[in-house]
Amino acid sequence: MQQADDRGDNGMGNVAGEFHDGAADERVDGSTPAAARNRTSDNGHPGKPPRTGRVILRFFSSVWLGIGLLVLLFIYSSIGSAMPFVRQHRWLEMTEFEWFHWWPFDVLVALICANITVVTLRRIPFRPVNYGVWMIHAGILILAGGSVYYFGTKIEGDAQVLRRHVRIVVPGADEPAGLVVLPGNETTMQTPQGAWTFSIQETNSEYRLMTGDDKGKRAHAVMVAVQPPQGESFVRQLLTGYPQFTEDVLPGKGRAIKAIGKPLVDETLQLSLEYEPQEWFHVINSWALYVREEGAKEWTQAPLRHMPRYNACVPARDDVLSDTPVELRPLDLPVEFPKDQVNLGDATFHISGYLPYAEMRRNWLEGGSRLNPYLRVNIIEGDASPRSIEMLALDANSRRALDGAVEFRLLSDESEIDQLPRTSMPALTIRVPATRFERRLELTQDRVVGNDGPWTELEGAGLSYRVSQVMEDLEVAPGRTASLVWLDLKTPEKEWTRVVMDDAAGSFDMPGLGFDPHAAGAARERGTDPAIETEFSPSSARLIFSALPDGRLHVVWNGSDSSAFRRFAKVGEALPLAPHIRVVATSLLLNAVSEVKPYIVPPQRREKEMMSQFLLSMIRLDMTSGGRTRSEWIPFSTYAALDENYGYRGRYPFRPLRLMLADGRRIEVLFSRERHRLPAPVALEDFELLAQLGGYTGESLTVRNWRSDLRFWSDAGWTGSQPVSVNSPSENRGYWYYQAAWDPPPQNASGGGMNYTVLGVGNRNGVNIMLAGCCLSVIGMIYAFYFKPRIIRRRKEQAALKLGRGRHDGAELDPAADRMALGVG
């Protein structure tokens, strides 16, 4: 009875029988040899395969094998997806893509395909009742075949396409120059008359035309600041697509047409906007090393294979800085540049180290040949981790820290300690020698009233004053700073402005009402009225560390009265500044020298975005040339671009390393991604941001879409404009171009940005094969689930009629009728 039940289950009623003919299963699993022989001949498989072949066929005919393989596939995918640390382990170093194209995965899929094929051919007769299963299985095999073709030939990357470059034709220059249109870019051109400097001041992608047929339309405007060899600088405004509207703007005077009556200051200077075609795309998740001779334009690349990706490879502890002990792991990958493309003499290259996330950091050591006091202090607020500050007493730029609140000085001897300031406020002293008047004014915030503020009378001095502005630490020359006060003075006779410098000798008066300091035959061109003497002592740090030549450290804290102190301190001693704030000097060096090494950023401080794109990765390159080996770390550069003008002020880091070969030639080496030539150069005609209601506000939610209008180079010149936006790619010569990234306008700067687009580039061979397989399997599923049971039911009823039993009661199962219905009885 049990048997009968079970057979009934396997037969008509088998829901899974939509896929597989249940009775057919039995052939392999447990039917008699005679029955098997009969059926084999029925199914058109005459003759016996050899013994090994039979074993293999039997093995692949098992549905349980398929189930087992599917379970393995489930486990394999789950590990790859939900447990990234497995594939990222140092033994594997795989991206998701690599994990899912690794040989175990390929073998698994191949076994599943073999299983499906054998099971379908051997155990599922090709009859209407099984069309569904056949379609599903065939669909999956087609999908798998399409995937092999698709992923086997897949190439995918990205290409940054800039909108324009400025072509510069200068009278007297040998040839025109080009300047890539990205704000901040600058170039200088030498001519017999002197040097011209051009810089991209700003761009505006939302410029509205005010005249002409296209009045009101949007245009891309580029402002180029021009500094001619002689004469005043001006700004030339260029409009993409509208060269006729080019005009100059004079600083402080407005448009040239209004200021000097003609639109261009210098008509011999020709600036025009030209396409900046992109010929390359960079492959995602790839590595390559590039080399070129200094001065050359083109890079020669050597793709790097078998590189680590997620784990550091450090050859020696001294090579890096790290907060935690570094596990040493050597790496030795030879790099071969194609000899026919670049001549590097006898130089050989090896990669000996790799860091997935590191930044270059300066490390200070004792041992320099000259006096260079260095101090590192930790400021500890509450329980927070200490904030470390480094200062160099003799370097104007790094003498102070925390916006000037902390300062480090070098004293020549102990007597200078008394001269250290006792307050941190800036102060102004006004003296009138004639009346022996003297007043020291602390320049608190309310004393600085601006140049239209109220006057304050100095009783007994016969004059009034007004402090209009205090300016501190102005860089007056490279490495030199000065502080000054704009002081307005008024006596009954005259009213003028004095600039009081911290270095009193530099102070001077400016002409004012009834007063010209230079007219009265003053000895110096710039001087001050000697009747009124002024002195300015700029604000000083509240916390002043001073090093003495004997290595002692003195600390002045001009905090609130209760906490203020002036005393010597030791390195490592905690000095309380306020209830929750302590300061500790952690290192004092008198003759400090620095070394720059990669610092391995701890995992908890790594930014996901940077990490996923390996933007802060580095390799250590060993170059051997002329018997000497030099090792250097090279940080990653996003693109193997022509020069740093494409880097957009660090947004796309471009950090080549300069080396010298044994024969004296200089070369540049760049660590970036592998690049491929596009089938045709692509230019960006226009790039538009389509915003939501209310315009773009800097929030991503206010972006509706972007549209890049592309033009491709063809034998007949540039093609017509092909728009690309999100979800709407464009094709050219077998490659598809997708909207991938963009140049966002700076916060709240309408019209800024939009100087380049980043396109995803890739091929998609065999995508339609895969799609066909998927569609076939969907149709098969619908057939198997919803049509097959009807066919079976109808056959069963017919079979029951034929058997003459006339039983139509569907609720009762009849194995004999089932088998007839299925056509295998």
Next chain:
Amino acid sequence: MTSRRRIRLIDVLVFGGLIAAAAGYGLRRPAASSAEDQTSAFAKQVDLAPLHKVAVMADGRLRSFESHATAYLRFVVGPRVIDGQSTSFTYLDMLLRPEKYADRDVVYVKNPLVLGQILDVLERDGHMEAARRKAIEKSKLIAPHLLDALPVQALLSQLSGDLVKTAKPVQQINSALAVMQDRVLGGELRLIPAPQGASDKQWTSLWNLSRKAPAEETDLAALAQVAGVPADTLKTLVEQWTQLAAAWKVENTAEVNRLLASLSDSLRALSPNGYPEAARLEWESRYFRMNSMTWIWLVYLASVIPLLLAVINRWSGARAVGLILFAIAFALQTASVAIRWYVSGRWPNANMFEAVTTSAWFGGVLALILELVARRSALKNLFALGSAVVSMTALMAAYLLPTDLDSSLSNIMPALHDVWLYIHTNMIIWSYAVIGLAAVTALLFLRQRWCALWDSGVVSKSRLAIMPVAFTLVHVTGWQILMAILGSERYDLRDSFWAGMLSRLGLGEGVAHAAAPYAALGVFGASVTVLLFEMLEARIRSRSLTSEDRGFAGPATAALASSPKANPFLTPGAPSSAQVFDAATMVTMQVAFIMLWAGIVMGAIWADHSWGRPWGWDPKEVFALNTFIIFLVLVHVRLKVRDKGFWTALIAVFGFETMMFNWIVINFIISGLHSYA
């Protein structure tokens, strides 16, 4: 027949317990936070109705004031309600009387580990009494001034350095403090329409103008020009706002109500053409005032109880009550989807909240169709029950976790503007709901099998009693362990329920905390072993069961056929409960199977033209495929095994869990490209 009508203790324990826990937890939450009795008389008397017709421009949308207030205040108070006040009232109150909130516990700190550290610092410095600490730990609300304290700021700056674990919670705290600033609450309250109804221009903040507007009329004219409003109109508006602020400060209710009404009229009159319809704004306000209608889960819950009785005990009276309640719940949910569609102007499936709620609604649609088809067969009630459970769970999740499932309305990101994506996401979320439906009937099957074994006496009762316990423990500890591995920033096994349990058993506090992870692992391991062992035993056990109890009764589609000849389920009483549950599972499973596969294929078509590759091995894609693989295993296992019903049910439940893993863990913890839904 009597045995069918018997109410089993196990049902009371399992279903009753689940329902009571859900209802108790769900109902306690708003009661704990809303504190109606604390609502001030002023808050009760202020009539904010005029504001419901006022539009605010934010994030590229024009939304109603209530919607705006909800979206912004969620950054501050999270899921909490302050003093039982309406969101709009709290928003205006925070803007106009910020001093009132400096000392109040209003900032929601979701991450318990970060909150604990903040409280430790405050307690150490003597700023925190034990009672207040307890209250803060319970409500997770803390006062802004406590967060501004120097030691807390130092702690937060230290925590923000850890980008893996604590940077995000700290960022949330900083956002909350930033949003509470008047320059955000006021500055982002853009009430004055752009000049000439321009769609590419920002609206202007009346609060900003009122602050800038000096006494001199000339300057006001300049401001008016910028805002594109006639100077005298602007003057009136500024006056109204200033008076409103003054009246609000002194709680002059009559004056506030008058000014709100006139301000609303003045604002709407500024741009009669460019202003959104009053009806749409009012519906948007109403929708948010109704808490995004997520409370419908209670109506679903009310329908689940009679439907369960109708299914398990076959009480026809319960069927009618259950179906009526289900129909009401579904109608309400349809209304909620429709309102959301109407006010946002797009089909609601663009974020996690919408994906979850719309998915549940899709499940309801299919359930209604299937109920109609199967109205005379033994399968009736099962689809309604499945859908009611799925919708109840989905809406309850949205109701209880409003910060994770944020119901704010926003624009869809550029990548989502695509017809294939539209079909893909709808197809996938629909299939998810159907997988849920299948899991409900699969669980009912497992329950039926358990009862059959209990009645047959083949297995000892103590072993049977262990099974549901092990099943529950596997899920609870499995989830805890998963969270501890993948979400260590907010969950630590050492602070889990097991620590409390161990300390209650007499272990010292420190030892209990240290041992808790091992306890969880041990319980998990033991439960898994028990279940695996029982699964191996199931094969032998099933031999003792009758064919009826094994549950298999023919192809699933036959169960839906209309002719009694073709459909064994139309014969009253003929199929066993197990057979009914199995057939229902397979009916929904087949639909889910096709929809999931078709959905994945459509997603690939979309990805191909959006990202440049049809398949990117993104975790979400992989786990959608994994769910499908489970179902592939299911249909093939069903083909091969004798005890079809049992293995089908078991794998269907596992498939559902894989799908939930995809939705919850992958979305919230291992977010990939699909992080929006």
